[in-house]
Each structure stands twice: as structure tokens, then as C-alpha cells.
Amino acid sequence: MHPRLEQVAARIRERSRDSRRAYLDQVETSRARGPHRAHLSCGNLAHGFAACGSGDKDALKNGVAPNIGIVTAFNDMLSAHQPFETYPEHIKRAARAVGATAQVAGGVPAMCDGVTQGRVGMELSLFSRDVIAQATAIALSHDMFDAALLLGVCDKIVPGLLIGALSFGHLPFVFVPAGPMPSGIPNKAKAEVRERYAAGQATRAELLETESASYHAPGTCTFYGTANSNQILLEAMGLQLPGASFVNPGTPLRDALTDAATARAAAITALGDDYRPIGRLVDERAIINAIVALLATGGSTNHTIHFVAVARAAGLVVTWEDFDALAEVVPLLARIYPNGEADVNHFHAAGGTPFLLRELLDAGLLFDLDTIAAGGMRAYAQEPRLADGKLAWADAIPASADEAILRAAANPFEATGGLRLLRGTLGSALAKVSAVKPEYRRIEAPAVVLDDPGELRARHKAGALPRDFVAVVRYQGPRANGMPEMHSLMPLLGMLQNQGRRVALVTDGRLSGASGKVLSAIHVTPEAALGGAIACVRDGDTVVLDCERGRLDLAIAEDEWRARRPAPNSAPAGQDLGRSLFAFNRANVGSADEGALSISCGPISPRDDRKRGTETEYDVGRLTAHAPFEAKDA
Known part of the structure; x- marks a missing residue:
């Protein structure tokens, strides 16, 4: 490990000693009660499965099969979250295939800063993160679930879901993304029209046509903003399946990854022998991994706020000085718009998150962690593929497919983070x-x-x-x-x-x-x-x-x-x-x-x-x- 990471981790542990201990005590107290559904009265439980089909109802009555909660940020106004419309039924089928059940526990709001830029609605944006955290807690408050899948992608949604999940630290959680829309017009062309419009040299019709050609289909916007930063940070923390971030919606591989996320959530509950509660997975090392990934990719500045808040939800005190100290030693390995001309689809094709995380691991710039995936952080140096219709993972490509977008740690764009x-x-x-x-x-x-x-x-x-x-x-x-x-x-x-x-x-x-x-x-x-x-x-x-x-x-x-x-x-x-x-x-x-x-x-x-x-x-x-x-x- 690079000594700076060890030093920052030690500083966080020291300043967080009492609060982290208090948090872990809460997690252990909840864990020690055993599966919470077993403590519901007959009336409570009957309310909880009244609308289920007979097969799921029988499984929930017996209480031996994992029940997976689904917390979703679906709405069909926002392109990034529109694909989630079909996920609940897909997840329920995947759960039954592995002997589990699944229920939609609740929904959380999902607003878009791209729609509210310069509008009054933007004044609600940051606070929506805390509302999402509270809504996540409400969704999980019924003691019906042994694990949960979190369906969210964009700006405040992922941090809010993560804060809410950490308040139920005894449960395992798996984040399930929807993937980016296909590439539209080049980002440079979009920026040029925006600047010409600001100068009065382009019409509103021309600007709208350009924007529509950029944001044009279901899926996440393809520039490297907060939404796509969220995805890389989740993988660096081990809370999302390896290589799952940038697979486009509506593809067989995307569906296979959703099936696998469901199966994995069912496998890591307290009912089995591979229990992985989020409260223990998210420690100071996981937070540092997220910060390192942010710096190495020149990611969203919003996370200098969000990941201080996320850390606090896990009993950890993280400061901007920690970000700064890590930025001095983490090289910049990616150039994705607005840090370059490429979008996240190009980044993914150049080697993507598996290549990036392997380079950081080999350079001693990521901690190896227990993750939701078997194999720890090394599993995240692999990319998912379909072979004969079956999902498998293969090692990341040995060299970047495009060094104008993604580079090895030995040949960075800059020696320090962005x-x-x-x-x-x-x-x-x-x-x-x-x-x-x-x-x-x-x-x-x-x-x-x-x-x-x-x-x-x-x-x-x-x-x-x-x-x-x-x-x-x-x-x-x-x-x-x-x-x-x-x-x-x-x-x-x-x-x-x-x-x-x-x-x-x-x-x-x-x-x-x-x-x-x-x-x-x-x-x-x-x-x-x-x-x-x-x-x-x-x-x-x-x-x-x-x-x-x-x-x-x-x-x-x-x-x-x-x-x-x-x-x-x-x-x-x-x-x-x-x-x-x-x-x-x-x-x-x-x-x-x-x-x-x-x-x-x-x-x-x-x-x-x-x-x-x-x-x-x-x-x-x-x-x-x-x-x-x-x-x-x-």
C-alpha cells in the first residue's frame, strides 16, 4: 500500500474511534436479533405478504428463504431511471430462481440537476439527498427484508440511498445500475453550440436540436458528471457487481447482471454462511477507495460533499484535508468529458472501470476489501461477458485500448489527482x-x-x-x-x-x-x-x-x-x-x-x-x- 493511504486511514480511524465503535455496536445489536421477519407478529407478517402470489407467500410464511427488498428511484421523466420500470418483475423472477423472494419496499424521489439548472427547483436538489436517505429508511422500516437491492444512478440518489442503507447497517445491500444511453453527438460539438448560444451566435432552435442529439435515449447521460462518478465509486467500494456500471440498458448483458445482482443479494444474507452486512463493508478503507477513484478519474466535485456525509452515516469523520492529502499522490488516469473529449461509453470501450481499478490496485492506491462480490477488490479488475448465454468475468485488458482516454498508472495524464x-x-x-x-x-x-x-x-x-x-x-x-x-x-x-x-x-x-x-x-x-x-x-x-x-x-x-x-x-x-x-x-x-x-x-x-x-x-x-x-x- 502507498504510505499516504495508510496515513489517511489511520487519521480517520483515530478521529472516528468513538463514533465508529458506536455505529458498529448498533449494527451488532441489530444482527444479534437474527432475521427481523421472524420477530413479526402473525398480523404484522400477514400484512407484509398479503399481496404476494401463493408461492412467494408460502416462502415468506416459512421464513427460511431470503426476502429481498427493492428500493427504486424509477420515474420515466428522467432517462437514467426510466429503465428501472421493468426491474422489479425481472428481479422477482431472478429471486425465485435462486429460492428467494423479492418485494418492492418503496420508492425514492429522483430529481435531475440537468433539468433544474438555473431554475428555482435547483434549490431543492441538495436537500433531496437527505429526503432520499429518509425515504430509504421508511422503505426498509417494516422488518420484512434480509437484504436489499438499491436501484439508483444519478446525482443525489446514490449518496441518499447509501446513507439510508447505512442506517440499516446489519443488512446486505447491492446497488443495481441501469447503464448509460448510447453515445450521441460529440461532447466538443455540444460545448461549441452552447458557447455560441451564450454569445448570441446560435438560435434556441439550434441549441435545442444539439441538446436533444446529446440526451437522446433511455440511460444515464454519457458525460462524466456526478451520476457516472457514482458508478465508479460504488465499484471502488465493492458495493456493485464488478464491471456493471457502463453496460447499456436493454442489452442481454445488462439483464444478466441484474439477475446476478439478485442472486448475490440472496447469497450474502444472515440466513446463509456468507453474511456481508453493509455496515461492516463500508469502513474508512472503502471511503478512501471511493475518494481515490474520484481523484484518478477527475470525477464530480459534488462528492467532496456527499462522501463526507456518507462517511458520517457509517460513524466515520472524513475531511476535505483527507481529499487533499490523497490528491497529492493519486495520478489522473482518465480523460472523460468534461476532462477530455470522450464519453463514458468510450471510456468503457478503452478498458473502463476494470482496467482503472486494476491499475490502482497494482500501484498500491486501493485497499483490498471485503466486498459484495466474492474475491474482494481483485474481482473488480475483471469485466463481465456473456459466453453461450451465461455470465462470466474475464481479466481486464492488459493495455488501454485508447491512451487518449485511459492510461496505466505508470503513464498518467498528470501525476496528481484533479x-x-x-x-x-x-x-x-x-x-x-x-x-x-x-x-x-x-x-x-x-x-x-x-x-x-x-x-x-x-x-x-x-x-x-x-x-x-x-x-x-x-x-x-x-x-x-x-x-x-x-x-x-x-x-x-x-x-x-x-x-x-x-x-x-x-x-x-x-x-x-x-x-x-x-x-x-x-x-x-x-x-x-x-x-x-x-x-x-x-x-x-x-x-x-x-x-x-x-x-x-x-x-x-x-x-x-x-x-x-x-x-x-x-x-x-x-x-x-x-x-x-x-x-x-x-x-x-x-x-x-x-x-x-x-x-x-x-x-x-x-x-x-x-x-x-x-x-x-x-x-x-x-x-x-x-x-x-x-x-x-x-
């Missing part, structure tokens, strides 16, 4: 640099301060933007308005950068897995709504954003900076459209660096930020004090 932790007078932030050319990774330019992201376009149309500038978009944090994504700003900023101008973004909001070539410092913490330093920036202040040095500062005299006070939020009030239903979440949500949780999660209580609102301002002059990572020189 993420940087930034610190300075503006607080802490993260930058995804895997898609940013080296010459654009530092900027020193005047601030253009915005409380309403839409104002940037208005200023551009009015000719009111400096040639070079840093857009400081504030009051976009979890407490302010649910931390929406700022991706709708990227076509305009990308177009200006193409014109030779130096531009960047600094925000306490999110930017999504689709963030690309424009330098951006995101998730700024403390956020403006809590009196963070970003609320003290004024138009024309010189911002210094330096990814090489890991700095985010204002070039301003110290006495002037100390005299500054947070400016109030000047953005106009938005439409309600469900916002009022999430007032409790906004009032109680934790900071981005603590997972932006609005619910209690495992044995770790979220930090109480309610005392740190307008009545308690941050001392902006002290925000440069940060302890370095102790093992930095290892």
Missing part, C-alpha cells in the same frame, strides 16, 4: 483542475460580485464586465438557498475565456460534475449566509486564486479587511415552488465541508450552526489559520 483544497482570507474552497489547462490555474483579477447568478449575463449584455475578472457569486451556500449548482454560468465564462480573457468563478455554491475548463473555487466555507468572508468582498477587490499554491485570497490591506462587514443578500426573492417545505432543512443544514447534512446521520451529531448566524460574525481576519496535513512530506 482536485485542490484552497485556503486563504476567503476561507476554504475546492477547485477541480483536471479539466483546466495549467496556464489557467492561477488568476489575479478584479472581483465582480453577484448575489444573483443571472446578473452575470445581464452585465455582459450591458458591456459592464471588466476584460479580466473573477465572478464572486455568493449567498449560494446550503444555509442561504440549498446550495444550487452554478453550471449555467459556464457557457458564458467559457466563451469569454475563448476570446482570450482571463476569467474565473468563486462561489459558496456548487458547480456539478459537469464543471469544465474555467477555473473555479467552489463550496467556499464559511458561506456568506453565516457571515463568511465571501460576503465581505466588494466589486473591484483583487482576488488571487492560485491552485498551484492552494490559495484563495484578496489582495487588500489588513486594516481595511478587518474593517469590512458582510454585505446583505441583494438577490430578489424567488418563487416558492416547494421552497417553503424545506425551510427546516435550510435552517438546520451543516456546512459543505461537513457534508451539508440537514438530518442527523449515524452516531455523529452535525455541528450546530444555528448559533453562528448573523448574531455571531466570523472574524474574517483569522481565516488564514489552517493546520497543514501532518503527513504531507511522506
Whole structure:
């Protein structure tokens, strides 16, 4: 193992000693009761199987066959989840084939950031993760199940399902994906039309035609955003079948993998001799594996929030410093749009996840773990195939089929991962640099301060933007308005950068897995709504954003900076459209660096930020004090 992984694991174990012990005690207490269905009264059990067919009902009466719960994110508006419509009946047939039963335990909401970009609905997006976690717990609350299959793919859905599953840590869980849609128009062509539209050089009809040619069929969007990052991270944790992530919907191999996932869930319950509860599988090593896979592929920045929250659900305290420490030693092995021109289908054809994980394992950059699959993490260096109609796994190809997309660990695109932790007078932030050319990774330019992201376009149309500038978009944090994504700003900023101008973004909001070539410092913490330093920036202040040095500062005299006070939020009030239903979440949500949780999660209580609102301002002059990572020189 690379010593840095061992050091980070040791740090997480040390800071999580009490909370992890408390979590595992909960898991053991639940396990010791035995299969929970056996403790139901006759009336409880009769309610639980009343709608089943006679064969399943007999199996459930006797209580000796595994009963698998299905938690599904199906809806047919979203392409990624539409294939799940037929999964329940498919799974039930597969369960009966191995002597088990299956029932749909419940559904969870699935919203799409691609549909809500720049809309009021985006303010509900991050909180949907916590709603999904709660909905998962409700689905599993009936004590009817010995294991569960989790049907979800996209942004908040997988982290929410995972958090909910970890609250039932004594049960085995297997994630079941739906796969990506076939490739549409090239990503570069799509980006070019978006930028021409932002410049007023393309019509809305032309843009819609382009977008429709990109997002065109059932399955996950093919760019490497949060949804497809989810899939690779699940395999790196051993919670999904090896090589299952990027097999297209509606294919014989996809169906065979769903059958195999069902059989595997039935095989690893407490009723058999190969019990694999999720609470024991997801430890600090599994979380580190997920982070390493994220860094090695230049994956979604959203996971710097989600996997802090997921870790907490398992009693583990993970910090952004852990991400940063790992990024210093994990090489960038993949270039998938927006980090390159290829999509996930091209990545899969070049060797895909099995090749990637084998390279990381051989380089000592992944822990070998107990997983839902037999054979530990080495099983994930194999790819599934159909031979004579039967599913089998074969070793990953020995060399990449396209080194412009996927490379060996000995020949990376870059020596370090595509993420940087930034610190300075503006607080802490993260930058995804895997898609940013080296010459654009530092900027020193005047601030253009915005409380309403839409104002940037208005200023551009009015000719009111400096040639070079840093857009400081504030009051976009979890407490302010649910931390929406700022991706709708990227076509305009990308177009200006193409014109030779130096531009960047600094925000306490999110930017999504689709963030690309424009330098951006995101998730700024403390956020403006809590009196963070970003609320003290004024138009024309010189911002210094330096990814090489890991700095985010204002070039301003110290006495002037100390005299500054947070400016109030000047953005106009938005439409309600469900916002009022999430007032409790906004009032109680934790900071981005603590997972932006609005619910209690495992044995770790979220930090109480309610005392740190307008009545308690941050001392902006002290925000440069940060302890370095102790093992930095290892």
C-alpha cells in the first residue's frame, strides 16, 4: 500500500474511534436479533405478504428463504431511471430462481440537476439527498427484508440511498445500475453550440436540436458528471457487481447482471454462511477507495460533499484535508468529458472501470476489501461477458485500448489527482483542475460580485464586465438557498475565456460534475449566509486564486479587511415552488465541508450552526489559520 493511504486511514480511524465503535455496536445489536421477519407478529407478517402470489407467500410464511427488498428511484421523466420500470418483475423472477423472494419496499424521489439548472427547483436538489436517505429508511422500516437491492444512478440518489442503507447497517445491500444511453453527438460539438448560444451566435432552435442529439435515449447521460462518478465509486467500494456500471440498458448483458445482482443479494444474507452486512463493508478503507477513484478519474466535485456525509452515516469523520492529502499522490488516469473529449461509453470501450481499478490496485492506491462480490477488490479488475448465454468475468485488458482516454498508472495524464483544497482570507474552497489547462490555474483579477447568478449575463449584455475578472457569486451556500449548482454560468465564462480573457468563478455554491475548463473555487466555507468572508468582498477587490499554491485570497490591506462587514443578500426573492417545505432543512443544514447534512446521520451529531448566524460574525481576519496535513512530506 502507498504510505499516504495508510496515513489517511489511520487519521480517520483515530478521529472516528468513538463514533465508529458506536455505529458498529448498533449494527451488532441489530444482527444479534437474527432475521427481523421472524420477530413479526402473525398480523404484522400477514400484512407484509398479503399481496404476494401463493408461492412467494408460502416462502415468506416459512421464513427460511431470503426476502429481498427493492428500493427504486424509477420515474420515466428522467432517462437514467426510466429503465428501472421493468426491474422489479425481472428481479422477482431472478429471486425465485435462486429460492428467494423479492418485494418492492418503496420508492425514492429522483430529481435531475440537468433539468433544474438555473431554475428555482435547483434549490431543492441538495436537500433531496437527505429526503432520499429518509425515504430509504421508511422503505426498509417494516422488518420484512434480509437484504436489499438499491436501484439508483444519478446525482443525489446514490449518496441518499447509501446513507439510508447505512442506517440499516446489519443488512446486505447491492446497488443495481441501469447503464448509460448510447453515445450521441460529440461532447466538443455540444460545448461549441452552447458557447455560441451564450454569445448570441446560435438560435434556441439550434441549441435545442444539439441538446436533444446529446440526451437522446433511455440511460444515464454519457458525460462524466456526478451520476457516472457514482458508478465508479460504488465499484471502488465493492458495493456493485464488478464491471456493471457502463453496460447499456436493454442489452442481454445488462439483464444478466441484474439477475446476478439478485442472486448475490440472496447469497450474502444472515440466513446463509456468507453474511456481508453493509455496515461492516463500508469502513474508512472503502471511503478512501471511493475518494481515490474520484481523484484518478477527475470525477464530480459534488462528492467532496456527499462522501463526507456518507462517511458520517457509517460513524466515520472524513475531511476535505483527507481529499487533499490523497490528491497529492493519486495520478489522473482518465480523460472523460468534461476532462477530455470522450464519453463514458468510450471510456468503457478503452478498458473502463476494470482496467482503472486494476491499475490502482497494482500501484498500491486501493485497499483490498471485503466486498459484495466474492474475491474482494481483485474481482473488480475483471469485466463481465456473456459466453453461450451465461455470465462470466474475464481479466481486464492488459493495455488501454485508447491512451487518449485511459492510461496505466505508470503513464498518467498528470501525476496528481484533479482536485485542490484552497485556503486563504476567503476561507476554504475546492477547485477541480483536471479539466483546466495549467496556464489557467492561477488568476489575479478584479472581483465582480453577484448575489444573483443571472446578473452575470445581464452585465455582459450591458458591456459592464471588466476584460479580466473573477465572478464572486455568493449567498449560494446550503444555509442561504440549498446550495444550487452554478453550471449555467459556464457557457458564458467559457466563451469569454475563448476570446482570450482571463476569467474565473468563486462561489459558496456548487458547480456539478459537469464543471469544465474555467477555473473555479467552489463550496467556499464559511458561506456568506453565516457571515463568511465571501460576503465581505466588494466589486473591484483583487482576488488571487492560485491552485498551484492552494490559495484563495484578496489582495487588500489588513486594516481595511478587518474593517469590512458582510454585505446583505441583494438577490430578489424567488418563487416558492416547494421552497417553503424545506425551510427546516435550510435552517438546520451543516456546512459543505461537513457534508451539508440537514438530518442527523449515524452516531455523529452535525455541528450546530444555528448559533453562528448573523448574531455571531466570523472574524474574517483569522481565516488564514489552517493546520497543514501532518503527513504531507511522506
